[in-house]
Amino acid sequence: MxxxxxxxxxxxxxxxxxxxxxxxxxxxGIPTFRDAGGLWKDFRIEDYATPEAYRRDPLKVWEWYAWRYANAMQAQxxxxxxxxxxxxxxxxxxxxxxxxxxxxxxxxxxxxxxxxxxxxxxxxxxxxxxxxxxxGSIGRARCEECGARFPLPDPGLFIPPPVCPKCGGRGRPDVVWFGELxxxxxxxxxxxxxxxxxxxxxxxxxxxxxxxxxxxxxxxxxxxxxxxxxxxxxxxxxxxxxxxxxxxxxxxxxxxxxxxxxxxx
Incomplete structure (x- = not known):
């Protein structure tokens, strides 16, 4: 066998x-991306998971990732x-x-x-x-200025965008977006x-x-x-x-x- x-x-x-x-x-309880009921059924990749989307509207992208982060932390x-x-x-x-x-x-x-x-x-x-x-990890951010990676605060306390503890720069989600290395x-x-x-x-x-x-x-x-x-x-x-x-x-x-x-x- x-x-x-x-x-x-x-x-x-x-x-x-x-x-x-x-x-x-x-x-x-973490939804997949492509199956029936997956994340990309209700959200467009181009709007949330590309560098271009982040440049257009960083707060919109961060709010989506903050929502996903909260869901991930609730999951076991x-x-x-x-x-x-x-x-x-x-x-x-x-x-x-x-x-x-x-x-x-x-x-x-x-x-x-x-x-x-x-x-x-x-x-x-x-x-x-x-x-x-x-x-990458949805529980971290990466500083746009100095490149430092740092954990996000507890979801209940997190108000995006996060601020780098080293240089004060804005952090982006520490995940790999479509089109990135x-x-x-x-x-x-x-x-x-x-x-x-x-x-x-x-x-x-x-x-x-x-x-x-x-x-x-x-x-x-x-x-x-x-x-x-x-x-x-x-x-x-x-x-x-x-x-x-x-x-x-x-x-x-x-x-x-x-x-x-x-x-x-």
Whole structure:
């Protein structure tokens, strides 16, 4: 069975790279962008998520992001976020000493990286630290004058636009808008992890938005065992060694939960 083999591979791998998209946060109440009822059903990209829109009306754009920020902070990490945080800990937990001997608990010689296209911050709040937020974070601003990044205040106290604590300049949302480059070094770090991965896990993404969509292909071409979790078929499905037609929580429960039903079959 593909799923059982995928579970075994994840247990034994020393280098794992994970990519997540909007589908992992949907159960937490964060709307996706392109599905029925998604954000772009009611809002035009050109009005809110481009540098041109911000230049035309920065306050309008900030009010939209302040609304999204408040929604994101009300949302809670779900079981899928927490399972990935636990998977990371299997690689990064320091090994305790027993007597004079070091007892290994993490996977020796291992590596783990979680790459997300989401800006909601739920992975970090779930405990993930080996994390690349490819498209930035809705909970931060970036100063237009000095480039400093700084967290937004509590949503209940936030009145946009924010002011940089270093130089007093106006801050813009620290997210990647359509037509902008990714944060320096972010994609290079992601690309390196997927090129070296023994197992690549792609969860809840349409595999259509570049350059993130290329990461699964890169891992497969480099010889990684590729797992996809998505209720819908995507352009990546034909390359996947295991495609689970499930939502993020159900799929990650099957692969990562200590009490997975796969172990009982």
């Amino acid at each position: 593909e799923a059982r083999e995928a579970r075994r591979r994840l247990k034994e791998a020393k280098r794992v790279a994970v990519l997540t998209g909007a589908g992992i946060s949907a159960p937490s 990490p779900n079981r899928a976020h927490r399972l990935l945080a636990e998977l990371e800990r299997q690689f990064t937990t320091p090994s305790p000493h027993v007597g004079d001997r070091l007892t290994p608990t993490a996977r020796e010689g291992s590596g783990f990286l979680l790459v997300t296209q989401n800006v909601d911050g739920l992975h970090a709040r779930a405990g993930s630290t080996h994390l690349v937020e490819l498209h 990714l944060p320096p070094g972010a994609f290079e770090r992601a690309e390196n992890a997927f090129a070296k991965a023994e197992v690549a896990l792609v969860v809840g993404t349409s595999a259509e938005i570049e350059p993130a969509a290329s990461l699964g292909r890169l891992a497969s071409w480099a010889g990684a065992y590729l797992i996809e979790i998505n209720p819908n078929q995507t352009p990546l499905s034909r390359l996947a060694d295991c495609s689970l037609r499930m939502g993020a929580i159900e799929g990650l429960e099957a692969l990562l939960s200590p009490t997975s039903l796969l172990d009982l079959e």
